[in-house]
Amino acid sequence: xxxxxxxxxxxxxxxxxxxxxxxxxxxxxxxxxxxxxxxxxxxxxxxxxxxxxxxxxxxxxxxxxxxxxxxxxxxxxxxxxxxxxxxxxxxxxxxxxxxxxxxxxxxxxxxxxxxxxxxxxxxxxxxxxxxxxxxxxxxxxxxxxxxxxxxxxxxxxxxxxxxxxxxxxxxxxxxxxxxxxxxxxxxxxxxxxxxxxxxxxxxxxxxxxxxxxxxxxxxxxxxxxxxxxxxxxxxxxxxxxxxxxxxxxxxxxxx
Amino acid sequence: xxxxxxxxxxxxxxxxxxxxxxxxxxxxxxxxxxxxxxxxxxxxxxxxxxxxxxxxxxxxxxxxxxxxxxxxxxxxxxxxxxxxxxxxxxxxxxxxxxxxxxxxxxxxxxxxxxxxxxxxxxxxxxxxxxxxxxxxxxxxxxxxxxxxxxxxxxxxxxxxxxxxxxxxxxxxxxxxxxxxxxxxxxxxxxxxxxxxxxxxxxxxxxxxxxxxxxxxxxxxxxxxxxxxxxxxxxxxxxxxxxxxxxxxxxxxxxxxxxxxxxxxxxxxxxxxxxxxxxxxxxxxxxxxxxxxxxxxxxxxxxxxxxxxxxxxxxxxxxxx
Numbered sequence: 001x002x003x004x005x006x007x008x009x010x011x012x013x014x015x016x017x018x019x020x021x022x023x024x025x026x027x028x029x030x031x032x033x034x035x036x037x038x039x040x041x042x043x044x045x046x047x048x049x050x051x052x053x054x055x056x057x058x059x060x061x062x063x064x065x066x067x068x069x070x071x072x073x074x075x076x077x078x079x080x081x082x083x084x085x086x087x088x089x090x091x092x093x094x095x096x097x098x099x100x101x102x103x104x105x106x107x108x109x110x111x112x113x114x115x116x117x118x119x120x121x122x123x124x125x126x127x128x129x130x131x132x133x134x135x136x137x138x139x140x141x142x143x144x145x146x147x148x149x150x151x152x153x154x155x156x157x158x159x160x161x162x163x164x165x166x167x168x169x170x171x172x173x174x175x176x177x178x179x180x181x182x183x184x185x186x187x188x189x190x191x192x193x194x195x196x197x198x199x200x201x202x203x204x205x206x207x208x209x210x211x212x213x214x215x216x217x218x219x220x221x222x223x224x225x226x227x228x229x230x231x232x233x234x235x236x237x238x239x240x241x242x243x244x245x246x247x248x249x250x251x252x253x254x255x
Numbered sequence: 256x257x258x259x260x261x262x263x264x265x266x267x268x269x270x271x272x273x274x275x276x277x278x279x280x281x282x283x284x285x286x287x288x289x290x291x292x293x294x295x296x297x298x299x300x301x302x303x304x305x306x307x308x309x310x311x312x313x314x315x316x317x318x319x320x321x322x323x324x325x326x327x328x329x330x331x332x333x334x335x336x337x338x339x340x341x342x343x344x345x346x347x348x349x350x351x352x353x354x355x356x357x358x359x360x361x362x363x364x365x366x367x368x369x370x371x372x373x374x375x376x377x378x379x380x381x382x383x384x385x386x387x388x389x390x391x392x393x394x395x396x397x398x399x400x401x402x403x404x405x406x407x408x409x410x411x412x413x414x415x416x417x418x419x420x421x422x423x424x425x426x427x428x429x430x431x432x433x434x435x436x437x438x439x440x441x442x443x444x445x446x447x448x449x450x451x452x453x454x455x456x457x458x459x460x461x462x463x464x465x466x467x468x469x470x471x472x473x474x475x476x477x478x479x480x481x482x483x484x485x486x487x488x489x490x491x492x493x494x495x496x497x498x499x500x501x502x503x504x505x506x507x508x509x510x511x512x513x514x515x516x517x518x519x520x521x522x523x524x525x526x527x528x529x530x531x532x533x534x535x536x537x538x539x540x541x542x543x544x545x546x547x548x549x550x551x552x553x554x555x556x557x558x559x560x561x562x563x564x565x566x567x568x569x570x571x572x573x574x575x
Contacts, residue, residue, distance in 0.1 A: 051457065077459030089454035091447040098443045105440045106459040112441055112468045119264075119435035129440075169458060 002064070004029045004205050005050070005173055010059035012045055012229075019045050020056070020229045027173065032199050032206045034216045037226035038249060043209045044086060046226070047175050050207070051083045052076045063172070077106070080172030084162040084179060086209075092151035096142060096161055099150055100133035103168035136164040140194055156187040160194070167198065173205045174198065180212040188212060192219050217241065225249065264438045267517075271434065274520070275427045282419040291415035293531055295487060298422035299480045301523035304507040305429060306476030308519040311508055313437055314469045315449030316366065319501045320377035321477045323384035326496030327354040328478030329485040330392055333402045336486070338393070343405050347482040351475060358474035359467060366466040369452075381498050388493040398492025405486040418487050425483070426520065429476055433516055436472075445469055477504075510551050512558025521559050 007025040011018070019042045027033045035043050048054040050061055052073040060069045063079055071079070091099050108129065137143040140160040145153060150161060159179050166174055176195075180188045192215050198204050210216050216223065216237070223240045225232040227249045233240060240246055278294075285291055303325055310316050331350035335341040341349065365376045393399040405412045405421070412418050436442045447455055448465060455462050485491050503526065511522020529547065533540040555562060 053453065053457075073456045074459045074461055077457065083457055085454070089451045089457075091450040091454065093446055093450055094443055098440075099447075101440055102444050102447050102455070102460075103458045105444055110439070110441060112436065112472065115439035115441035116432040116436045116472075118439075120439045165458070 002029050003027065004064060005207070006062040006065075007046070007050065008060045008062070010046065010049060010061075011057045012042075012049060012054070013057060018229055020049075023059070023226070023229070023231055025224055025231070027205060027207055028222070029205055030199060030203060031221040032195060032208060032219050034208045034210060034220035034223045035226060036210065036213070036216055036223060037232070040228075041226040042229040043226055044177055047083065047177050047207070047209055051081060051175055077169060077171075081175065082166035082169045082171035082173070083175035084159070084166055084177060086177040086181065088155065088158050088162065090150045090158050090161055090165075092149070094150060095147050096137065096150050096153065097130065097133055097146040099161055100136050100165055100168050101129060103165045104129050104133055106169065133168065136168050137161075139167065139197070140164045141190070155182040156184070159183065160191070163194070163198075167202070167204070171204060173207060175207045175209075177209050178211060179208070180210055180215050188215055191215065195219050267434055267438075268431070270517075271427065271430055275423065278423045279420065282416055282423070288415050290531075291419050293527060295415055295418045295422055297524045297527035298419065298426050299484050299487070300504070300507060300527050301520040302422070302426050302429060302480035302483075303477040304504050304511070304519040304523045305426070305433060305516065306473040306480075307504045308508045308511075308513070308516055309433055309436070309476070310469055310473035312513045312516065312518065313442060313449075314445040314466065316466060316470070317370070317374045318377040318470075318473070319374050319498065319505070320361070320379070320381035320384075321473075321504055322496050322498055322500035323381040324354055324358065324474040324477040325481035325484075325500055326384050326388055326493070327357060328481030329491050329496065330388055332482035333399070333485040333491050334393065336403050337399065337401065343403050343486055344407070347405075347479070347486070350482045351478045354478035354481075355471050355475045358471050362467045362470040363463075366463060366470060378498065378501075381501055385493055385497050388496060392491075392493060394492070396493055398490060398494075400490035402485050402489045402491065404489060405483070412486075422483060422487075425479075429479075430516065430520070437516055506548060510548065510555075510558060512560030514557065515560050517560045518558050521563070525559060 003026050005027040007023060010020050010023040012020040023042070023046060035046065037043055045054065049056045052071060056069070060067055062068065063081070066079070068076055068079060091102060094102070134143055134146060137146055140163055142157060142160055142164060145157065150158065153161065159182070163176070163179065180191055183191060195206060195208070196219055199206055208216065208220060220237060222234065223237055224234045225240060225246050232249055233243050233246050235243070282291065282294060285294070303321065307318065307321055310318055328350050331353055332346045335346035335349060336343050361377070361380050365373060365380070368376055389396050407421070412421055444455070444460065445465065448462060452462055507522035507526050508518055509522070510525060511518030511520070529544060530540065533543050536543055
C-alpha cells in the first residue's frame with residue numbers, strides 16, 4: 001500500500017505553549033487511521049494544520065509525495081482533502097439538500113452574471129447536480145430530510161450531513177474531527193458502518209479524530225496516540241488497547 | 256421536489272409582477288406631482304436599498320459606506336454631463352461603471368475584515384467620499400445645479416410621472432435579476448457565507464472573490480440610483496450624500512425585513528413616505544418618526560415583510 005498523506009516533523013506553539021512537538025504521521029491509502037489522545041493532546045490542531053486552517057511553525061505535509069505545506073485551504077481541497085468539524089459548521093438557513101449543493105457548486109462554478117440572468121432555470125446541469133446531491137444524502141441515510149432547514153435537524157444528523165457534504169467534494173482523504181461527539185449509541189453504530197462504507201465502497205481514506213473508544217477500536221485499521229503534542233504509540237487496535245503507556249496516559253499512574 | 260403548480264420561487268416572480276403593476280397604476284392615478292415626486296424618491300431609495308439588501312441580507316456583510324457610492328454615482332454623472340457635455344445616458348453608464356470599479360478598491364482590503372471592523376472601515380470610506388465632494392466637488396458645500404435631464408431616445412423625462420415609470424421599471428428589472436441571483440445556487444453559496452466562512456473555505460470556495468463580486472453588485476445598484484437622482488433633481492450638493500443616507504438605507508433594509516429582498520422596496524416605500532404622513536403632527540413629527548423606527552426595530556425584528564406574509568397567509572388562504 002502507498003502512503004497517501006505524510007506529516008513530517010510538525011511543530012506548533014501558541015504563545016510559548018508547545019502544542020505539537022515533532023509529530024510524524026503516515027496514513028496509508030484505503031485505511032481508516034484513528035488519531036486518539038487525552039484532551040489537549042493537540043489532535044484538532046494537527047487536523048487544522050493538515051487542512052490548512054492553521055500553519056505549522058515547522059515541518060511539512062505531503063499528499064501522495066507532493067509537498068502541500070504552503071497550499072491554501074482552497075488549494076488543498078482541489079488536491080483531495082476534505083474535513084468535518086468538531087463544532088458543527090453547517091450552513092443554517094439553507095436546506096439539507098442546498099448544503100450539499102454548495103459543495104457541488106465548488107466543483108461546478110456558475111458565475112454571478114449568469115446566475116442573475118437565468119437563475120437556476122436554464123442551468124444545464126442543475127437537475128444532474130440535485131440528483132447527485134441526493135445520492136450523497138442517501139449514502140448517509142438523510143435523503144428523507146432533504147427539504148428541511150438544516151438547523152432543525154438533531155446534532156447527530158447534522159454531523160452526518162457534514163460528512164455527506166465533505167464526500168460531495170470527492171476527496172482522496174477525509175479528516176473527521178470527533179464525528180461521534182453528541183451521538184447516542186445507536187447513531188454511533190450507524191456512523192461506524194458509514195465510515196467503513198466510505199472507505200470500502202468509495203475508496204476514500206479516513207483520518208479519524210475520536211474520543212469514543214468503542215467506535216475507534218471497531219473501525220480503525222491503525223491507531224496513533226498523541227499525548228502532550230507528541231506521538232506516544234502507534235499500532236493496530238488490539239495492540240494499542242494493551243499498551244501500558246497508552247493506558248497510563250489515559251488513566252494515570254495508578255492503573 | 257414538491258409537486259405544487261407554483262413552487263415558492265415562481266410565486267415571488269408573480270408577486271413582483273403584481274407589485275410592479277400596482278406601483279405603475281398608482282403613478283397613473285395620482286395627479287398630485289408632489290406625491291409622485293415622493294414616489295420617485297421611494298423608487299430611487301428602493302434601488303439603493305436593494306443593493307444594500309443583497310450585501311447584508313444575502314451575503315451577511317455590513318456596509319455603512321453606501322452613501323459614498325450614491326454620491327460618486329450622482330456627482331460623476333452630473334459633472335460629466337454639465338462640464339464635459341457628455342450625453343446623459345452615457346454619463347450615467349460611465350459614472351456607474353467607474354463607481355463599481357472603485358468599489359473593488361474598497362472591497363479588497365475591507366472585505367478581509369468582518370462585523371464591526373468592516374462596519375467602521377466602510378463608514379470611513381463613506382465619510383471620505385463625503386469630504387471629497389465638499390472639498391473638490393463643483394460649488395463646494397453648496398453644490399451645483401442645471402444638471403441636464405435624462406433623455407430616453409427622443410423623449411425627455413421631464414415630469415415626475417415619466418421618472419416614476421422609469422425608476423420603478425428599472426427597479427423591477429434589477430429586482431428580477433436579484434431574485435434570480437438569490438434563488439440560484441450562487442445565491443445559496445452567498446447565504447452560506449453568512450453562516451460559516453470557515454466551512455465554505457474547506458469546500459474549496461474562494462470567499463474573497465465571492466465577497467468582492469457581491470460588493471461590486473451592491474455598489475453598482477446604489478451608484479445607479481445616485482446617478483439617476485442627479486438628473487431627476489438637476490441639482491446636487493454634498494449634504495444629500497452624508498453618512499445619514501447610509502443609515503437611512505440601513506433602516507429601510509432592517510425595517511423592511513433583512514431576510515427577504517422584498518424588505519428593500521417595502522422598507523424604502525415606508526421610510527420615504529413616513530415623514531410625509533407625519534406632517535399633521537407639526538413639530539412633533541421627528542419625535543414620532545424616531546419612535547416608530549425604534550419601536551419597529553424592537554417589536555418587528557423580521558420586518559414589515561414578515562407582517563405582510565403572516566397577514567397574507569391568514570386572510571388570503573389560497574396563497575398557501
